[in-house]
Amino acid sequence: MVVGEVNSGEGDAEAQLPLVPKGSSSISMTCLCLTHSITQTHNHNHNLPHATTTFSSSLHNRNPLFQLFSVSNQFPLLSRALFQSIILRPRIRPFSTNLTASYSSSAFAQIMANFDADSVTYLTQRDAAEIDETLMGPLGFSVDQLMELDVLSVATSISEVYKPCEHSRVLTICGPGNNGGDGLVAARHLHHFGYKPFVCYPKRTPKPLYAGLVTQLEALSIPFLSVEELPSDLSNDFDVVIDAMFGFSFHGSPRPPFDDLIQRLVSLHNNNNQIGQKRSVIVSVDIPSGWHVEEGDVDGAKKFCGPHHFLGGRFVPPAIAEKYKLILPPYPGTSMCVRIGKPPQIDISALRENYISPEFLEEQVEVDPINQFHKWFDDALAAGLKEPNAMALSTVGKDGKPTAEAMLFGKCLFVFACYYCFALVRVEGPVQKVSDEESEQYFHSRPRGSQIGAIVSKQVYFCLTSNQIVMYGNDMSHEMVNNSTSPLDLDLEIWYFSTISSIAFFFPLFLLCCNSGS
Numbered sequence: 001m002v003v004g005e006v007n008s009g010e011g012d013a014e015a016q017l018p019l020v021p022k023g024s025s026s027i028s029m030t031c032l033c034l035t036h037s038i039t040q041t042h043n044h045n046h047n048l049p050h051a052t053t054t055f056s057s058s059l060h061n062r063n064p065l066f067q068l069f070s071v072s073n074q075f076p077l078l079s080r081a082l083f084q085s086i087i088l089r090p091r092i093r094p095f096s097t098n099l100t101a102s103y104s105s106s107a108f109a110q111i112m113a114n115f116d117a118d119s120v121t122y123l124t125q126r127d128a129a130e131i132d133e134t135l136m137g138p139l140g141f142s143v144d145q146l147m148e149l150d151v152l153s154v155a156t157s158i159s160e161v162y163k164p165c166e167h168s169r170v171l172t173i174c175g176p177g178n179n180g181g182d183g184l185v186a187a188r189h190l191h192h193f194g195y196k197p198f199v200c201y202p203k204r205t206p207k208p209l210y211a212g213l214v215t216q217l218e219a220l221s222i223p224f225l226s227v228e229e230l231p232s233d234l235s236n237d238f239d240v241v242i243d244a245m246f247g248f249s250f251h252g253s254p255r256p257p258f259d260d261l262i263q264r265l266v267s268l269h270n271n272n273n274q275i276g277q278k279r280s281v282i283v284s285v286d287i288p289s290g291w292h293v294e295e296g297d298v299d300g301a302k303k304f305c306g307p308h309h310f311l312g313g314r315f316v317p318p319a320i321a322e323k324y325k326l327i328l329p330p331y332p333g334t335s336m337c338v339r340i341g342k343p344p345q346i347d348i349s350a351l352r353e354n355y356i357s358p359e360f361l362e363e364q365v366e367v368d369p370i371n372q373f374h375k376w377f378d379d380a381l382a383a384g385l386k387e388p389n390a391m392a393l394s395t396v397g398k399d400g401k402p403t404a405e406a407m408l409f410g411k412c413l414f415v416f417a418c419y420y421c422f423a424l425v426r427v428e429g430p431v432q433k434v435s436d437e438e439s440e441q442y443f444h445s446r447p448r449g450s451q452i453g454a455i456v457s458k459q460v461y462f463c464l465t466s467n468q469i470v471m472y473g474n475d476m477s478h479e480m481v482n483n484s485t486s487p488l489d490l491d492l493e494i495w496y497f498s499t500i501s502s503i504a505f506f507f508p509l510f511l512l513c514c515n516s517g518s
């Protein structure tokens with residue numbers, strides 16, 4: 001975020017800026033680059049014996065709502081199990097027409113707001129199995145294809161909620177069936193996403209599909225651990241435990257060794273609750289293992305109420321949707337999955353990030369701070385952070401009054417903003433205007449909406465004399481309404497750091513300051 005008030009240094013405007021030397025057009029400003037990293041809180045205050053996070057479906061027929069939330073990642077996870085949870089029957093009005101439509105974010109938000117949670121119903125265990133047979137029979141899908149689709153959703157959802165920089169150690173516990181196969185595929189994807197997976201696969205299935213999945217993991221040197229090798233308290237060694245033991249074919253009571261493994265997950269969940277803070281999280285694929293497929297946790301808890309619940313299934317053919325009266329939610333953008341259920345309630349007063357981050361040693365620091373900045377900025381770009389060039393620009397007027405504004409910095413300015421997890425860069429120094437030609441070029445390179453925004457925004461106020469504001473404001477309103485193709489114009493001013501007097505890099509537990517000349 002950039003905050004700032006940039007002044008022209010001329011006429012009336014100059015009078016507001018005491019830091020501008022007489023006759024000069026430079027002022028001083030500070031830019032703060034703030035991270036966009038998504039902070040998730042983990043509410044363990046739910047009744048279930050385990051399952052902090054569930055992907056795809058909770059089969060419980062009382063699970064209250066399928067509030068949709070956009071998940072930016074693809075979500076292949078939609079196994080049939082998905083259907084189970086998604087088993088939305090007809091009355092969910094907003095979703096009753098176009099199953100595959102894309103929505104703008106505001107339209108999507110509106111749909112979510114209209115979502116009628118009480119109308120949600122669910123597939124039965126039998127329906128789920130039948131859908132499976134149909135998919136892999138007349139509809140021509142193969143099990144490994146569905147598995148890959150489903151589990152890419154699992155992996156992308158995990159990476160959405162539990163970032164590898166905080167939750168790198170992932171234990172996947174795999175059962176003997178397809179749900180276990182899901183776990184093997186998840187481990188592979190997560191390895192490629194930067195996690196450090198471990199796999200516990202005590203009852204291996206001697207089928208080529210599973211043998212191939214195991215070979216793929218071995219080729220990646222992903223460790224396989226026996227049940228005996230697992231620590232009794234999983235939370236010490238693993239940040240995430242993926243429960244891929246059983247899906248919709250589970251019945252009866254769990255037999256060894258899964259009875260013991262499920263018990264460890266229950267203990268993990270209970271420990272999390274007792275301590276009252278996040279330790280390691282449990283992610284269940286389809287349903288928490290041990291649950292009755294339709295009745296949920298028969299030992300007490302009656303519905304899944306973990307903080308994160310995702311649903312895949314964007315590949316569902318219309319024939320299936322029609323036959324089972326599935327009303328699939330709108331998937332945002334190109335996502336293969338959606339968040340369902342209420343997003344976690346956030347206690348604002350408890351919003352504190354745990355600044356644990358990758359190792360960052362003195363010898364890794366670039367000698368030239370600008371190079372260090374570019375390195376972090378490149379990392380931020382590579383990590384896919386949204387608008388890493390968003391910054392806070394602060395300035396001080398002649399009256400000594402500081403102001404700050406959010407801005408995006410472009411290439412004609414000194415480009416900063418970089419976060420690698422929690423990294424932050426602060427730059428201080430006098431600024432100068434770039435040439436009119438460059439300013440104009442930059443202005444016309446922006447999308448029309450941004451141009452209009454620049455024209456009518458407060459930020460422009462400081463770039464123009466009051467006469468100009470009125471003139472542009474009136475003209476632009478007319479233009480916007482009557483001619484969306486005519487070129488816009490603005491006497492835009494762009495500033496850059498003529499000298500960097502100070503640049504500071506903030507990293508967890510670490511502060512690097514470089515002052516000019518030192």
Ligand SMILES: NC(=O)C1=CN([C@@H]2O[C@H](COP(=O)(O)OP(=O)(O)OC[C@H]3O[C@@H](n4cnc5c(N)ncnc54)[C@H](O)[C@@H]3O)[C@@H](O)[C@H]2O)[C@@H](O)CC1
Nearest residue numbers: 079146147176177178179246247248249250251253254255
């Ligand atoms: N076929 C598909 O379309 C796909 C299914 N997927 C996943 O596969 C799951 C269903 O797969 P499966 O039908 O293989 O079933 P599961 O993976 O749910 O489990 C079946 C296996 O568990 C064993 N089992 C059942 N009850 C047990 C108990 N009480 N104690 C110990 N072992 C028990 C069975 O003997 C069998 O080996 C879904 O829930 C989903 O997660 C995904 O792989 C995507 C593709």
